[in-house]
Amino acid sequence: MTRGDTAPTRPRGGLADKRRAILAGALTVFARDGYTRTSLDAISAAAGVSTRTIYNHFTDKARLFQAVIQESATRAADAQIAIIDRHLTKVVDLEADLVEFGLAFTAPTAAEHAEHFALVHQINAEAGHIPQPAIDAWQETGPLRVRRALAAHLGRLTERGLLEVADPDRAAVHLLLLISVADPSYRGAVPTREAISETVAAGVRVFLRGYLR
Amino acid sequence: MTRGDTAPTRPRGGLADKRRAILAGALTVFARDGYTRTSLDAISAAAGVSTRTIYNHFTDKARLFQAVIQESATRAADAQIAIIDRHLTKVVDLEADLVEFGLAFTAPTAAEHAEHFALVHQINAEAGHIPQPAIDAWQETGPLRVRRALAAHLGRLTERGLLEVADPDRAAVHLLLLISVADPSYRGAVPTREAISETVAAGVRVFLRGYLR
DNA sequence: TACTTATTGCCATACACATTGTAGTTTACT
DNA sequence: AGTAAACTACAATGTGTATGGCAATAAGTA
Structure with a gap:
């Protein structure tokens, strides 16, 4: 006590x-x-x-691993959800706000929680050797929670007539994919701040064209 | 001899x-x-x-691993490029053809080359422990080659006036992401053929809205 | 059939590592 | 200061496994 x-x-x-x-x-x-x-x-x-x-x-080593997963997923997801809420609650210029959101979501997140995302790779690779309940728990407290938060905002934006989203969950997946600064060259190539900006802006543009009107 | x-x-x-x-x-x-x-x-x-x-x-175990990576990446990429060429060379109905392409690209590819994609996860996780040259070689013969092939077709479609793509490479990335049948629930949930169809169709729709006109 | 080369089974070495037990030491609280 | 809980160092056990060495065997070739 x-x-x-x-x-x-x-x-x-x-x-x-x-x-x-x-x-x-x-x-x-x-x-x-x-x-x-x-x-x-x-x-x-x-x-x-x-x-x-x-x-x-x-x-156990295994239990420790699971504990680490939960801990890390919780913190990372909390941070991401905070960013989502901060940027998508009061929206004035949709495109500008989405771009800012995308930047906030990718760059600093990846920096502060870099370890977490490396861990996610490890989890994906190890998936076949981790008990299913543990994976489910992780998905629930991590990725799914984040996606649901984003989907909720997209739904709200639709209600306000700023977007035309039929399936908010799918739209959330699309947005997350489109603003992801994926694959190029992997390690070694430090993506420029400008490169990130362009990538995010382009992704948002496609997203908006896809889900606007 | x-x-x-x-x-x-x-x-x-x-x-x-x-x-x-x-x-x-x-x-x-x-x-x-x-x-x-x-x-x-x-x-x-x-x-x-x-x-x-x-x-x-x-x-060495390490060299064997690298050989496996190369071999597998080559075959998988070849298969994917074949699908790309087969579906995007003579296009009549863009949306329909893209959807068919997406289906051909995700479903059977994932089935036949399932092992390869599991291997990709392993590579991503191991990345920090694989010599950079080996990773570069893999990227080159695998993912980058595929993306470039797709980008070439998208460029061609733009020249024919069927698309409006400024950066074919980025567009290729976007298309590949949007038709990917990502994350949901991971193992366990066998995605229905219909679910895949819908996912791909939705992805193509967004892509086209983003890159049409 | 004789010969070369790949393959195999088995042994041997050597290390890395998970996990547990024990006994001494530190720390926080009273 | 005294006590209980937590921590540490250290040793020990057992297992898995990369890797090399041989001698015997199989398979393809001349």
Whole structure:
């Protein structure tokens, strides 16, 4: 009963922000190296915690991974939803606002939560080896929640006559895809701020033409 | 000098379609389990070949992985480009043809080359641990080649006045994204043929509105 | 049939790593 | 200061697995 809020399980004697540290370190390593490559030694090093302590907080490497997924997905989705709300609640110039939204959504998100998105790649790859319930839970608290938030705004914009969206959920998927700064050259090529701007602007343009009137 | 064409390296004594078998088996296992999880024993089992033979053909697990990537990417890209050419060379009804193209591109491609696309996930996840040249080579013979082929057709359609595409490459990216049957629920939910149809049709509709006139 | 080369089975090495046990040490709270 | 809980270092166990070395065998070729 000291400050009870973080640790849902056993050890929480007051001196342990260890759990946070572990989750943070694990996120870093899992995101970079993937589940299988990641050793508990690496995590313990990254977290500044002994491996033994990790086993005191999380019974298993697998459970730790799932906990990391949930944690990271929650935070990233929260951040994204905040951006969505901030940009799409009071809309004046639809195109301009969508572009700004797209920029806010891609660039900084990718920067702050870079680790998270690397983790998403790992999850996709590992999908066949992660228990389905865990994947479902992740989808629910992460991507699906975000998409639903966006869809809700698109629906509202439709009601206000600013858009013509029959299937808000599909429209949300389309918008997210179109403003994504996908594939080009992968690592190495640091996309210019201008390149991102153009990509987003072009995506928004196509989206609007597709869903306007 | 027996039949020389497949094996670019050492052993090719005539009795060895082993190389093919190894690549096929390795693709299966790498795609399913990812690089790190995959053991050479598993590959040898899947290929019906002794592990020792694998080392006679490929010096390394890493090189084998790269060879598999190249092989698989080449075949998948070839197939996709064939579909692109087949559907977008003589266009009569643009929307109808694009929808058919989209269906041909997503559904059967994903079926026949399912392993390849699983492998792509693995590559994305492993990206940080694959030598950059190998990744570049893959991008070049795979995704970029496909995109360029599609872009060429879109350019041609623009010249014929059927489309209004300023940046064919970006348009190609957009089209590919919009007809992709992405994320929903992941594994488990077998997307209905109708669901796919609708998704593709909706994507094409947005694309056309964005790039028509 | 004799010869070359690929393939195989099996062994051996060596390491990496998950996981647990134990005993000592630190920390927070009273 | 004293106590209980949490943390740490360390060792130990067991397993998986990349990779190399051989000698025996099979297969294709002359």
